[in-house]
Amino acid sequence: MAARAEQRAMTFAPFALRDLLAEVKGRCFPAMGALVSVGFQGGYAPLACVSYTPFPRQGTARIAVHSALDRPDTPLDVVRFLLKHELIHVERESARGHGGGRRPSHPAAFWEREREVAPEAEEMWEWIESEVGHCLERDHRRECVFVVPKRTPRRGPPRWALYPVSVSAQNQDAWQDRS
């Protein structure tokens, strides 16, 4: 049991998600009052996603970043970009004052806000596509990019596959808005 817990806590990334989140939240969303936490999640799951609960008061959110990005060479800016994307969801949900609505999660205003906060988006997607693109699956209906961990790359082994996937203990049912 202790060993399992230790395994879960193991990470290969040279960054702490929590620190990056604090940095991005402070710099790009200084007015955000929601309590936001972050962790890696593995398996067949979105590249990044967030769940939001509208209480207490300013709301609580939990961001999950896929452990396909838990590798030593993931650029910090790629993770910062994904966090910004998820924080825009939090910002929008928080402004609505209630959570759990079932409406398109990326309307035009969302992308407008992303261009404002993350002009680097296109460049970040280039890295994501080239490094983990072979195991990405786009779900257009759910407006989401899923990671299929066991998919074989077209040529050669995926570099991230050299590192075992660390699965954080998340209740997958809790996720609502998926990247």
Ligand SMILES: [Zn+2]
């Ligand atoms: Zn999204």
